[in-house]
Amino acid sequence: MSPRHRKTLVVAGHGMVGHRLVQAAIERGLTETHDIVVVGEESRPAYDRVALTSFFEVGADELSFLPSGEYDDPRVRLVLGTTVDGFDPETRTVLLSDGQVIAYDELVLATGAAPFVPPVPGHDLDGCFVYRTIDDLEAIRDAAATATVGAVIGGGLLGLEAANALAQLGLETHVVEMAPRLMAVQVDDAGGAMLVRHIEKLGLHVHTGARTEQVLGEERVEGLALAGEEPVPAEVVVFSAGIRPRDQLARDAGLDVAERGGVLVDERCRTSDEHVWAIGECAAPDGRMYGLVAPGYAMAEVVVDALLGGPGAFTGADMSTKLKLLGVDVASFGDAFAATDGALELVYADAVQGVYKKLVISADGRQLLGGILVGDASAYGVLRPMVASGIALPDNPEELILPVGRGGAEIGLPDEAQVCSCNDVTKAQILEAVGEGGACDSPSCVTKCTKAGSTCGSCKPVVKRVVEEFFAAQGKVVDKSLCEHFAMTRQELFDVVAVHGYTRFDDIIEAHGRGRGCDICKPTVASILASQLNGHVLEGPTRTLQDTNDAYLANIQRNGTYSVVPRIPGGEITPEKLIVIGQVAQDFGLYTKITGGQRIDLLGARMEQLPAIWRRLVDAGFESGHAYGKSLRTVKSCVGSTWCRYGVQDSVQLAIDLELRYRGLRSPHKLKGGVSGCARECAEARGKDFGVIATEKGWNLYVGGNGGATPAHARLLAGDLDTETLVRYLDRFLMYYVRTADRLQRTAPWIDSLDGGLERVREIVVDDALGLGSELEAAMARHVDGYFDEWKETLDDPDKLARFVSFVNAPDTPDPHISFRSEREQAVPEDSSGPVSLGTTIPVGAPR
Amino acid sequence: MSTSTDATVLTGYTLVCRVDQIEVEGGVAALVDGVAVAIFRTHDGNVYAMSNYDPCSRASVLARGIVGTRGEIPYVASPMHKQAFDLRTGQCLDDAAVRVPTYDVRVTDGMVHVGGPRQET
Ligand code: SRM
Ligand SMILES: Cc1cc2nc3c(=O)[nH]c(=O)nc-3n(C[C@H](O)[C@H](O)[C@H](O)COP(=O)(O)OP(=O)(O)OC[C@H]3O[C@@H](n4cnc5c(N)ncnc54)[C@H](O)[C@@H]3O)c2cc1C
Ligand code: SF4
Ligand code: FES
Numbered sequence: 001m002s003p004r005h006r007k008t009l010v011v012a013g014h015g016m017v018g019h020r021l022v023q024a025a026i027e028r029g030l031t032e033t034h035d036i037v038v039v040g041e042e043s044r045p046a047y048d049r050v051a052l053t054s055f056f057e058v059g060a061d062e063l064s065f066l067p068s069g070e071y072d073d074p075r076v077r078l079v080l081g082t083t084v085d086g087f088d089p090e091t092r093t094v095l096l097s098d099g100q101v102i103a104y105d106e107l108v109l110a111t112g113a114a115p116f117v118p119p120v121p122g123h124d125l126d127g128c129f130v131y132r133t134i135d136d137l138e139a140i141r142d143a144a145a146t147a148t149v150g151a152v153i154g155g156g157l158l159g160l161e162a163a164n165a166l167a168q169l170g171l172e173t174h175v176v177e178m179a180p181r182l183m184a185v186q187v188d189d190a191g192g193a194m195l196v197r198h199i200e201k202l203g204l205h206v207h208t209g210a211r212t213e214q215v216l217g218e219e220r221v222e223g224l225a226l227a228g229e230e231p232v233p234a235e236v237v238v239f240s241a242g243i244r245p246r247d248q249l250a251r252d253a254g255l256d257v258a259e260r261g262g263v264l265v266d267e268r269c270r271t272s273d274e275h276v277w278a279i280g281e282c283a284a285p286d287g288r289m290y291g292l293v294a295p296g297y298a299m300a301e302v303v304v305d306a307l308l309g310g311p312g313a314f315t316g317a318d319m320s321t322k323l324k325l326l327g328v329d330v331a332s333f334g335d336a337f338a339a340t341d342g343a344l345e346l347v348y349a350d351a352v353q354g355v356y357k358k359l360v361i362s363a364d365g366r367q368l369l370g371g372i373l374v375g376d377a378s379a380y381g382v383l384r385p386m387v388a389s390g391i392a393l394p395d396n397p398e399e400l401i402l403p404v405g406r407g408g409a410e411i412g413l414p415d416e417a418q419v420c421s422c423n424d425v426t427k428a429q430i431l432e433a434v435g436e437g438g439a440c441d442s443p444s445c446v447t448k449c450t451k452a453g454s455t456c457g458s459c460k461p462v463v464k465r466v467v468e469e470f471f472a473a474q475g476k477v478v479d480k481s482l483c484e485h486f487a488m489t490r491q492e493l494f495d496v497v498a499v500h501g502y503t504r505f506d507d508i509i510e511a512h513g514r515g516r517g518c519d520i521c522k523p524t525v526a527s528i529l530a531s532q533l534n535g536h537v538l539e540g541p542t543r544t545l546q547d548t549n550d551a552y553l554a555n556i557q558r559n560g561t562y563s564v565v566p567r568i569p570g571g572e573i574t575p576e577k578l579i580v581i582g583q584v585a586q587d588f589g590l591y592t593k594i595t596g597g598q599r600i601d602l603l604g605a606r607m608e609q610l611p612a613i614w615r616r617l618v619d620a621g622f623e624s625g626h627a628y629g630k631s632l633r634t635v636k637s638c639v640g641s642t643w644c645r646y647g648v649q650d651s652v653q654l655a656i657d658l659e660l661r662y663r664g665l666r667s668p669h670k671l672k673g674g675v676s677g678c679a680r681e682c683a684e685a686r687g688k689d690f691g692v693i694a695t696e697k698g699w700n701l702y703v704g705g706n707g708g709a710t711p712a713h714a715r716l717l718a719g720d721l722d723t724e725t726l727v728r729y730l731d732r733f734l735m736y737y738v739r740t741a742d743r744l745q746r747t748a749p750w751i752d753s754l755d756g757g758l759e760r761v762r763e764i765v766v767d768d769a770l771g772l773g774s775e776l777e778a779a780m781a782r783h784v785d786g787y788f789d790e791w792k793e794t795l796d797d798p799d800k801l802a803r804f805v806s807f808v809n810a811p812d813t814p815d816p817h818i819s820f821r822s823e824r825e826q827a828v829p830e831d832s833s834g835p836v837s838l839g840t841t842i843p844v845g846a847p848r
Numbered sequence: 849m850s851t852s853t854d855a856t857v858l859t860g861y862t863l864v865c866r867v868d869q870i871e872v873e874g875g876v877a878a879l880v881d882g883v884a885v886a887i888f889r890t891h892d893g894n895v896y897a898m899s900n901y902d903p904c905s906r907a908s909v910l911a912r913g914i915v916g917t918r919g920e921i922p923y924v925a926s927p928m929h930k931q932a933f934d935l936r937t938g939q940c941l942d943d944a945a946v947r948v949p950t951y952d953v954r955v956t957d958g959m960v961h962v963g964g965p966r967q968e969t
Pocket of ligand 2 (some may be wrong): 013018039249277
């Protein structure tokens with residue numbers, strides 16, 4: 001039997017896509033009929049160009065796709081360090097740079113793309129580089145060893161990668177971008193602005209809207225001349241101003257090329273010559289070039305399929321991108337610029353966290369079309385497949401981009417959803433790998449077996465979740481729901497309310513909850529609304545959300561009466577005011593006691609007496625004071641330097657100022673402060689949520705203290721502060737707590753719960769590492785400016801006052817259940833022995 | 849008591865207030881035959897009445913509780929220690945042994961009328 005004639009397949013270029021083609025050819029049996037010769041210009045076999053930047057950390061071996069230097073299949077021959085100089089479609093031969101001529105049956109061009117270097121004067125000086133190959137990176141590394149400043153021309157995706165690399169190499173780094181924003185192709189203006197903030201915070205200099213006119217220097221680069229701007233010094237310059245397909249071979253052979261470059265191919269990736277194919281970045285299917293690896297891989301599969309006689313076709317690709325640049329997540333997918341007719345945009349921006357997220361949604365709200373994520377791209381893994389598979393959106397699409405990992409876990413991806421776009425792996429395939437059919441027991445094993453997550457890695461979180469969900473099917477899941485009505489934490493709810501600007505509980509529960517709420521979620525929402533809107537807690541429908549103490553602006557006592565605790569800021573009070581308190585107590589028959597918070601409690605007021613008591617207090621210059629509510633209680637003070645022989649600062653003045661500044665602030669739990677005039681600490685400041693202790697030079701600020709059931713000592717946040725800085729830090733600290741703590745979580749456990757603990761707080765409050773300082777201060781300024789005396793306001797509003805009656809139909813009849821006896825010469829509650837009836841003879845008023 | 853001016857007179861019922869004097873998901877206390885009764889209005893427009901006396905804390909306070917739902921059950925949480933009471937039956941949802949008396953209640957022409965204690969099992 002004569003051996004069948006074997007054919008020869010020549011592949012020009014051994015990059016990512018050329019390698020994929022060979023792999024697929026081996027896996028799918030094409031080598032049964034074809035010998036393959038791969039010719040690669042680089043000295044190394046194919047490597048992971050997508051992860052090029054990690055070369056500096058992990059070295060070339062880690063990146064290699066073929067560490068052994070050859071394929072297992074002996075029918076594949078690899079010729080490296082050699083270029084294909086030309087080919088002749090007539091004779092079907094290729095000419096190599098070493099003079100070899102190889103005859104082919106089929107030729108695949110996989111020559112990739114080359115960085116575009118704009119022809120500015122000086123572009124070829126020593127010290128100018130491009131960023132494409134390991135060789136490029138080695139050269140950059142060598143040049144950086146003796147340099148201090150570097151510049152990258154181009155602020156696109158690759159330019160930022162290159163800037164990242166220069167910064168990692170220890171250079172002061174400038175990014176020069178002609179467009180008005182960074183990553184102009186992937187992100188919009190707002191996203192670009194957020195990106196600039198992140199990048200500048202890392203110490204890089206960003207010049208947008210800046211055109212490079214010349215590379216300065218004689219032999220070696222010295223800097224860049226920019227149009228209308230100061231020149232930028234630089235000893236290393238990296239060009240990253242886009243890429244151009246390497247289509248010269250095809251041009252020379254007379255094949256069709258696309259208008260904007262690239263070898264023109266049809267949907268089977270065949271060029272205008274039927275035995276020549278082109279794939280990857282050198283190819284332009286339908287005239288369009290794709291600068292990403294996933295479309296290239298798809299093209300490689302299509303060609304192998306075609307050579308095997310299959311029907312595969314390349315019909316366009318997902319241009320989604322996700323990357324971590326300088327530690328900043330950036331992702332852009334689908335119709336990121338809302339180009340679709342009628343498309344809606346849903347934006348979540350949090351300058352505090354440095355996060356910008358945008359969803360583009362179809363006009364009918366049912367379909368996700370695309371989006372942009374900056375600062376936190378964790379939702380990308382779920383969102384991108386939603387675009388790709390056209391899955392219907394959930395009812396509250398914004399939950400997909402709200403923080404704290406809501407996005408995803410609950411949003412069941414259908415089995416056919418593509419989880420990994422680089423390698424086209426669906427959820428079903430992953431489930432198969434972990435299920436009966438497969439033997440995988442971990443996400444990493446799944447990545448090995450299915451390739452999902454092995455390329456750009458952006459789908460790894462979803463791979464992990466799919467695997468975990470599979471294994472946790474019966475396992476216990478930690479439920480962080482607030483209550484049965486809201487499947488989210490207080491912080492998540494806080495963000496939901498902020499994003500939508502909700503002002504009514506009804507709207508919130510309708511859109512994000514179920515049922516009608518309860519005694520947990522209602523007060524929580526009331527507190528969130530109070531923090532965000534600074535309105536009156538008894539305004540309109542918010543009244544019924546309040547716990548009884550907030551609802552009646554006083555503390556309920558065991559017999560249904562209330563206590564009133566007039567505010568005495570810092571514990572300082574004039575004799576005249578002391579007398580007023582005594583008189584009010586006398587006139588209303590109230591029990592009085594000095595509290596642990598340096599003020600005086602008036603107990604035993606019937607609900608209907610409260611307004612009259614407040615009236616007396618307000619007229620005498622008091623506020624009724626918060627001993628109720630999750631809000632600031634008191635800022636306790638010692639006598640300080642005014643009197644005390646040890647005092648070094650005026651602790652009373654500061655305590656008064658702080659109490660007046662933060663009074664009324666609604667918070668996740670109550671807040672207490674203290675100020676001591678010296679280290680003897682008579683005000684027990686370190687037992688408070690925030691405590692200040694005077695030093696010779698200023699103030700030490702301590703945070704996270706409390707008494708109660710689990711006492712905690714406050715810890716030093718910053719030392720020797722002047723008063724202005726102290727207040728600024730406190731503003732930031734308290735607002736950050738208000739925004740991010742859980743319901744009923746005091747500052748100490750909240751700090752413990754933060755990743756990084758007190759150090760994290762210091763980064764945010766003192767170092768302003770997230771750049772949210774001014775935003776937090778502004779939020780506090782709004783609180784301070786918006787503060788009003790809620791008791792006085794109530795007195796002025798008949799609607800609110802109408803609530804303060806014993807019985808709606810008998811407002812003048814006191815509740816018979818309340819009675820007092822005398823103890824130590826004061827009135828105290830008489831214990832009730834059961835329901836009391838006044839009998840039917842008591843006349844009652846007609847309804848008003 | 850003066851019911852003569854009212855459009856509707858219901859025998860055995862006491863007219864206590866206009867329905868809009870009760871906030872949605874709020875409550876008021878009323879005196880009905882000398883007894884403190886808490887009257888609530890829910891989101892779906894229903895009006896319920898039960899004794900104002902919270903047997904757990906032994907205080908007359910239930911009208912001041914937060915109204916909400918547990919599953920399908922409309923309830924009020926005592927403002928004192930938050931025990932939940934089914935608005936329809938007075939049953940304490942946290943303690944099967946505790947139940948608060950409920951009252952018949954009718955709304956006519958925007959007016960709330962409370963009848964006698966309900967005799968139910
Ligand atoms: C009146 C007062 C006791 C006194 O007569 O001294 C008091 C009374 C109450 N305290 Fe207190 N606490 C009072 C000082 C304190 C102190 C001492 C202090 O502030 O220096 C502490 C320990 C310090 C601390 O908070 O870290 C204190 C730790 C608590 C706790 C435990 C908090 C914790 O984090 O574990 C509660 C329970 C809670 O808030 O959940 C509590 C709760 C309460 C409540 C609100 C309980 C309630 O719901 O009825 C009491 C009602 C006050 C009222 O009706 O007027 N009270 N309470 C003090 C009022 C101070 C003021 O002027 O505002
Ligand atoms: C720093 C960096 C980061 C990137 N990040 C991402 C990312 O996050 N996601 C993403 O999808 N893509 C990313 N890319 C793009 C991705 O690397 C390319 O899309 C992919 O490498 C294209 O594969 P290719 O095989 O077509 O081209 P290449 O990988 O460039 O391979 C072409 C090979 O052919 C060789 N060659 C050229 N001409 C000849 C010739 N005449 N004879 C012989 N050999 C020749 C070249 O030397 C090269 O080795 C990144 C690229 C860079 C540089
Ligand atoms: S803390 Fe210092 S200044 Fe204040 S009272 Fe005590 S000893 Fe005096
Ligand atoms: S999407 Fe890139 S590796 Fe899966």
